[in-house]
Amino acid sequence: MAGHPTRIAHALRARIFAGEHPPGSRLAEIPLAEALGVSRTPIRLALAQLEAEGLVQASAGGGFLVRRFTLPEIEDAIAVRGQLEGMAARLVAEQGLSPATRQAMEASLAAGDAALEAPLLDAAALAAYGDMNSRLHAILLEAAGNDALSRALAAITALPFAAASALVPHEGSAAARHALLRHAHHQHHLLVEALVAGQGSRAEGLMREHAENARRNLRLILAAGEPGVSPLVTQA
Amino acid sequence: MAGHPTRIAHALRARIFAGEHPPGSRLAEIPLAEALGVSRTPIRLALAQLEAEGLVQASAGGGFLVRRFTLPEIEDAIAVRGQLEGMAARLVAEQGLSPATRQAMEASLAAGDAALEAPLLDAAALAAYGDMNSRLHAILLEAAGNDALSRALAAITALPFAAASALVPHEGSAAARHALLRHAHHQHHLLVEALVAGQGSRAEGLMREHAENARRNLRLILAAGEPGVSPLVTQA
DNA sequence: ATGTAACATATTGCATGCAATCCGGTCCTG
């Protein structure tokens, strides 16, 4: 009933992100099985899945440990994301934007404009922007039509803070956040412009810089020592 | 005794590559368990691992099927590999080549020169070149020092024919093969030259073109209809 | 004859049992 190990993997991810399992701690099977109401077998499957994602790592003496992420590791992952999304942008520009894709992207751009219009961003506007952001990146990836690329990006995005929309809501000052989001969304506009114009190299560069943005934001957030950012990321 | 599921995954990979399990066929657990002398449990773990790699896919009604690879899919994977290895080359060039890394690379270059020196390449020379090729790519990745990048590349390389050295031994005409390898190794020389000079963009472009090479070779091989290339790849 | 429905078989997926192994504590010895 509680079923699919993918579902269990989701639950475990949530628990880890919530800080219930600190980095370096053992993920014992029996307590997890009891907590989730299933047997040890699907738990083990889910743990193996999370290991493939890189969220946990196998311990030397058996079992799994919550992986400890350092700031440079996350930055590296973000750079890889930029490289891969840059490739997606280049491919789309080189193939030419289909009318349907262009329409979907422009709809996302408009949604982003609307979300950022207000001088003060409430939670709803932030959520709307985050949705728009995920959608736009998904449209780009879909339009690239490269399954291997999608797989590679999915693996990267599974890591905390490497995903495109992972950094949106965690910013400190509201004004600073608004400025950052406006800048990011301006890059979205430039990207679509480049895609429409068939400028592959420019589109690729824009996506790399877009990710570089995320890297800089991450540094700012951690430097500010914001509490509860993520229990998984250690400064050094 | 037969133990680790990773070992079983290796065995399954070999069986699949050998054509014992044609694309689209079910991988039934019980026969595999009997054939490998273990129980169904580690078999299942290994299958999940192969699914994460993309070599098999979960069937709708349960169980796993051998994935069918089409030529465009492999080409896409090769392109992603080029993008990622291009990133590795750029990073190394930007960081500057450490003396140890430079020495290791130049040793590999010399080994490649030696392997390709003879006008006719015997099996030993081909094996030596293949080893050198893998080593050089590994050195580059290691020098890049980006774990997320290494992971992404490992996932891509696990796919058949997407790996850097997957295409070396399968060529038809000996003379044509020699020319191809010479060209590829010339690119290796140019790459190291760019790395030494700190030319990041050039190094990246060279690695992309290097992968493009592999893509072209793959097309040639499949167009020639060479038998036994791989039972996994279907023309369309 | 063809499509459908019911059945028998086989296979998956999860739960649990059991041996091997690893970790922690305590006792002994120098």
Place this chain on the structure above:
DNA sequence: CAGGACCGGATTGCATGCAATATGTTACAT
């Protein structure tokens, strides 16, 4: 008092049992 070895407990990893479900076949009705 310190170091090491032995021992008890707990945990992992694999094997197997069992229920649920998908698959292929056959019989039947139209």
